[in-house]
Amino acid sequence: WSVFKLSFLHRDPRARIYVHQACQRIRPCHLLSPEGTSGRPPKRVKVKGIAGIGKSVAVQRLVYEWAIGKSMREFTCVFDLRFRELNLIEAPLSLLELLGERFRYLKPILCDLFSSPGSLLFILDGLDEFRFPLDWDGPGKNIDVDSKVPVSELMVALIKGSFLPEASVILTTRPSTVAPKHFFQRCCVVLGFEEDQVKEYTSKFYKDSEVAEKVYDYILNNDNLFVLSFIPLYCYIICTAMVEFFSSGTQDDGDSKSLELNPPRTVSEVYFCYLFTAVKHHALRGSADRSTPRSEVLSLAKQQLTNLGKMAYENLLQKKIMFDRADLEKYGVTPADVQSTFLCHILQPLKEETVEMFSFFHLTVQEHLAAIYCAINLFSQEDIIQALDFWCFGIRPPSSTAAPLQNTDLNMDKLESLQMFTRFFMGMLRARLAGHLDGLILSPMEQGDGIPATLGLWFQDQFKSRKLENQTALNLLHCLMEFHMKEATSIAAPEIKKLNLFKMKLSVVDCAAMHYVLQFSPHKLQELNLVTDFTSNCQIDCSSPVRLTITCIMKMNKWTAKNNVGLMFFYSLTV
Structure with missing residues (x-):
């Protein structure tokens, strides 16, 4: 089982995949290139990466290059299936029916295509967005292209290779979603930008090169x-949010001073800065200008955002x-004004018709707006603690008058899907305590001054009393980072x-959260377990911010690169 690292440049085909052992660079179209030892191409490939890292864009580029005949010409047909769209399928169906819809x-020739399954590629994008349970350990069924089964069983059989083993499959997912590695011959980790690519992206984002340079220097x-x-x-969100402050002819001393004193520090703050900019300059165009106070802008958009x-x-x-039109009507949402800023309009083929659907333009936007809703509708320390128990550990709250706690119909198998949301919630709770959500608030927070201490004790109890899975422990570190x-x-x-954090593939943001929290600990860690897959290779991004983070943690704990007593970390690093 070989492990690769994938990074890509947005809107640029020069994507790279880094092999851990040799740092060999190959193009994304070589995801299915033959293994060096066996000489056989992998049939099942998993592409992992945190939210927003570019998994979907990477595979979309792959499809594009195949479509224009630039790469992967060994495939007769590529089927691009997205799990968010597969969520709409309720009744059992066959693969022929699914692809025919x-x-x-392609419907008239599907049977001919399946006569040579080795020439078919399935791209299954966004497993973390799939709402149906997946039984990886269940007994395999004899499935063929005509067998009618639930869509979840169809996907599991296709991924495992018990169905159409000759076909090739590329799966994308967030790290928090389980897809057992033994089903894959190759696993890739999307790393995102390198430093020079951040600069290049910034320069391409702004038409004005002077503005681009100012924003990049600020970052x-x-x-x-x-x-x-x-x-x-x-x-992208940082660049969008910075438009207000750095656009030529619009920056004033007040803007500059405010940004210098209060730069966004967390993912939540960056998203909120983006949301505010989008609402103020797009959704409320004509109703608010640059001088309109934040609380007034939020008040104007209060009902729609709620x-x-x-x-x-x-x-x-x-x-x-x-969501369909009925869903939008149920919540009083109209795809116009504020809502149109965050919703995408989709025409989705379903059975014999095309259905009008809507979705948030990225899952993280849905998670962030959900977090704002909860932050403005939880009014007491007890509500907040009950909510965190529910979202993080599935402990259903007793009866509560708080709106977010009245609907607790949650599949316990899907708790990992709430991790990004809980981080956003902690960030938005901090924003509420700081008065940044004034204009949206319905009622004052009870004993707001005591919330940081209460939450500190709650997190303390989780680390002390629970045997935390590594992904859960990492999520709690992120929550503390976002609360800041x-x-x-x-x-x-x-x-x-x-x-x-055994076998975790850490991103730069993961390492930043780890560093932020551990700097407040007065003692040396007894053990920092970053051991990877029993190899001598560290599966974290080794770009300079991560290298610096690990160096800082080692210095805080008075470890050296040769000290493996307290540091189970197989990585050669000079401190």
Whole structure:
């Protein structure tokens, strides 16, 4: 089982895949290139990456290059299937029916195509968005192209290779979603931008080269923004949010001073800055100008953002990310004004008709709006603790008057799908405590001054009393990072004696969260377990921010590169 690292440049075909052992660079079209030892191409490939890193864009580029005859010409047909669209399928169906509905122009020749399955490629994009349970360990069924089975069984059989083993499959997913590695002959990790690519993206984003240079310098001189900019979606959002402050002829001293004193530090703050900019300059065009206070802008958009946030949250619990007109009407959402800024209009083939559907333009936007809705509708410390118990560990709250806690219909198998949302919630809770959500708030927060200490004790208890899975532990570190309040982190961090991130493939943002929390611990970690797949290779991004982060952690704990007593970390690093 070979492991690759994939990075790509947005809107640029010069994507790269890094082999851990040799740092060999190959193009994304070589995801299915023959193995060096066996000489056989892998039939099942998994592409993993955190939210916004560019998994979907990478495989879309792959399809494009195949379509123009530039690469992968060994394939007669490529089927691009997205799990968010597969969520709409309720009744059992066969693969022939599925593909006949999705690709109607191919329906007459599908049987001919399946006569040579080795020439077919299936791209299955966004497993983390799939709402149906997946039984990886269940007994395999004898499935053929005519067998009618639930779509979840069809996907599992296709991924495992028990169905159409001769065909090739590329699967994309977030790291938090389980897809057992033994089904794959190759696994890739999307890393995102390198430093020079951040600069190139910034220069292409703005028409004015002077503005582009100012924004890039600003990102470069703010460590937190610099780390976030390695994620392509975050880089786009940062650039969009910075337009207001750096566009030629619009910047004033007040804007500059405000940005210098209060730069966005977390993913939540970057997204909120983007949301505010989008609402102010697009959704409320003509109703608000540059001088309109934030609270007034949010007040103007309050009802629309509340309705949109409620729809985002209640459907996130169900892993529902595509909506029809009836869904929008139920929540009082109209695809215009504020809502049109965040919703995409989709014409989806379904059975014998084309159905009008809507979705948020990225899953993280749905997660962020859901977090805002919860942050403005939880009014007490008890509500917040019950909500975190529910979202993080599936502990259903007792009866509550808080709107987000009245709908607790959640599949416990899907808790990992709420991890990004919980991080956004912590960031938006901090924004509420700081007064940044004024204009949206329905009622004042009870005992707001005591919330940081209460949350610090809650996090302390999780690290002390629970045997945390590595992904859950990492998510709690991210939550503390997003909350970004010294009082809470200072209470929780000393309880972290051991940190087990065994077999985790850490991104720059993961390392930043780890560094942020551990700096508040007064003692040396007993164990930092970053051991990878029993090899001598570290599966974390070794770009300079990560190298610096690990160096800082080692220095804080007085470790050296040769000290493996407290540091189970197989990576040669000079401190």
